[in-house]
Amino acid sequence: MANCMVFHTQIASIMEVLANAAVAEICKLVDDDYAVFRLEITQSRKENRALRRKLLELKVARERAERTMRERVLTSRPSSVKILDRYRGTARGEGHPTGGQRSFVKPAGHNTWRDDQPITVDEGGGTSNQHVIVIESADAEAAGPGVKQERTEGEEDPWHSRDIQTGVAGAPPVATEDPTTVPAQPRTRRSITEVSGTQNAVLKSETKTLTHRLLNTGSDHKSDPERLGRPGCPPAPGSEYLPVFHHSQRMVHSRGDSDMLDTGGDDPSCSYTTEMDRDNISLGLETQTDLSRGDWNQYSSSVYSEGCLDKEEEVIVVDEVTVKVEGDAPPTWNADSHLGDGHSQGRDFLDYRESLETDLNVTAHSPLHLFGDLDPVSTSMGPSDSHSHILFDQVLNSNDRVRVPAQGGGATSGNSKEKRFLCMFCNKGFSCLQKVERHQRVHTGEKPYSCTQCEKRFSRQDHLKMHLKVHTGERPFACMHCGKRFSEKRYLRIHQQKNHSTL
DNA sequence: CTGGGGACGGGGCCC
């Protein structure tokens, strides 16, 4: 009996030891797994931050693109017209509950937008992933009308100049440059203030790289060497690059209805400043477009003509554009102006422009949201996923979409076959307006013709017509020798040349 | 590699 008791005691002790060992092992496993789990979480967070930064960059790029379009619309006026519009701001985003409710508050009681006046966005949300883009024009208004601005500040690689500043919580974005540093030189300053709150240093690095890429490789038209040497030429809208804007040397006047936009964020901010270099601005159109004769009046939002503008004494306003980029805020546009209503794409844009021109207190809306919605042919937006494409579409569908060089002047005048219709993107000449408008869709990516059988879209009607043969199986061209049928005559001809040339 | 075929851009013609 005693042996039994001892045995039981030993068994119990052994069981206890085993249990303790098991618990210890389990705890060790849990700890290890927990460590691994934490590591994975940390990595995931890092990845999320990286993706968020890239998203911010993309949004910044998009906002810059749309800002450029608005600037072009406002600045491309007949030379006799003084443009004093100011874009007060743009709010965009997808899915933000407060989208469209942001207010752009105009500073009371003045008609000039001062250089030191930051544009702030009254956000009220203070949510994360907000970044406010503030484009300020440090224009030398003191220069007065008629005085041509010579160049922007910053001689050293101004295209890439970008200052990033970290702000304190709730502080309005402050331009990183003091306009008084170069008092005698009018310039244009653009500051992009991001209220994001995470890793501004990294963001600075990445955005700077982005800037270099945008500015250096903004053209994807390999066949147009002229573009390559034209800094003022914007990238193809379909490209991932931002258009590059030049308005620094223009006579820039600011309209008084400047807006104050409270950032409302508590996150640190950084501001980007880009400088425009007059010397780098191409005047590619000067030889073909005589702006002094007002013959560019049909050409709105000229890419290159900006370089020509300073040849004139016209007053072009490239106003501060405050762009509020919210995480996923739904942009508000004219509620009845899009979503495949079957109207022309340009209508909304014109409405927008008109509203900007007529209503100084209009709440700025982002045209970006139009990009995926407007569809003149079908309600389904096709493969054109580039917002910039559609952005250019808006411009090109406006009344001013083609540059027409001066009649009787320049190298393009003369015979009836003269190519006096110039592409506003690549400066290529065409003999008639339809041709150049057709051609410009190459740059804009506009594909107004939609196949009813599939989702494919085409920029030209004849291409759509040809495409429809794919669905119908129409092969009207038959080889008289072998009976093989082809959808196009040229295929038949090639076929006969190759197979029946000896017959 | 070759041929067929789709997509696309430019030029020209016709109404």
Place this chain on the structure above:
DNA sequence: GGGGCCCCGTCCCCA
């Protein structure tokens, strides 16, 4: 002159 259409060349993909 504008719009539509056609022709042609080129590029690219795929079997």
